[in-house]
Amino acid sequence: MGKQRLKSGEKILFSIFGAFFVLGIIAFIAMEVVRSRSEAPMFAVTTHFDFSPLGLEGSALYREARCNSCHRALRNGTNMGASLDGIGSRRSIQWIESFFIDPEKTYGGPTVDHGLPPKEAAYVTSLPKENLHKIAVFLSELRADRGSAAAAQPPKERSGFIDGMVGTFAPETWKDKYQDIRDKPQGSGSAGEEHQH
Numbered sequence: 001m002g003k004q005r006l007k008s009g010e011k012i013l014f015s016i017f018g019a020f021f022v023l024g025i026i027a028f029i030a031m032e033v034v035r036s037r038s039e040a041p042m043f044a045v046t047t048h049f050d051f052s053p054l055g056l057e058g059s060a061l062y063r064e065a066r067c068n069s070c071h072r073a074l075r076n077g078t079n080m081g082a083s084l085d086g087i088g089s090r091r092s093i094q095w096i097e098s099f100f101i102d103p104e105k106t107y108g109g110p111t112v113d114h115g116l117p118p119k120e121a122a123y124v125t126s127l128p129k130e131n132l133h134k135i136a137v138f139l140s141e142l143r144a145d146r147g148s149a150a151a152a153q154p155p156k157e158r159s160g161f162i163d164g165m166v167g168t169f170a171p172e173t174w175k176d177k178y179q180d181i182r183d184k185p186q187g188s189g190s191a192g193e194e195h196q197h
């Protein structure tokens with residue numbers, strides 16, 4: 001049996017695939033070259049982690065206390081509990097500390113994991129006070145600017161598109177019932193939240 005030759009349909013198919021493949025590689029190289037030469041950052045940095053010495057100690061304690069098994073922070077952890085990135089812009093350090101000591105009262109409602117045994121994160125309340133303080137300092141230093149995915153507040157700019165959607169689809173009664181989150185002063189949020197310092 002001689003060598004099997006490609007049918008013309010196969011030839012066309014492979015050429016198209018090959019062309020896409022080559023194009024993809026060229027585009028990727030071009031993009032990387034532009035990116036590495038460009039001075040401007042690709043994305044605006046909206047989260048800040050400038051840790052104080054106490055905050056750094058807190059970050060180590062946070063890891064030791066396995067908070068990561070439920071929470072996400074600094075690109076580590078899981079999504080079982082709330083993400084703690086940007087929490088320093090949403091909650092005051094006093095709020096965080098009082099949450100550790102009396103979760104339900106501070107939360108203003110029933111909690112799932114923090115609280116009294118047998119809740120899974122009940123152990124947090126009985127960690128040494130000093131450690132909890134350091135962890136609270138660490139968490140309060142996880143900052144996010146408004147508009148970032150980790151911030152409670154949307155970007156400052158109004159969007160004509162969103163205003164249009166709200167105008168079209170939000171029932172009239174909502175105007176009395178709810179306040180537009182973009183009109184709220186920064187720092188004040190839903191029930192239980194406090195102003196930052």
Ligand code: HEC
Binds near residue numbers: 080090096120135
């Ligand atoms: C078993 C899972 C679990 C563990 C472990 C855990 N958490 Fe949580 N955490 C949660 C859940 C769930 C919530 C939401 C409140 C609730 O229902 O308990 C929460 C809420 C919080 C909040 C309030 C967030 C907010 O802005 O409302 C803070 C702060 C917090 N956890 C810190 C910690 C720290 C620090 C540790 C480790 C010492 C820890 N958690 C360990 C599950 C967990």
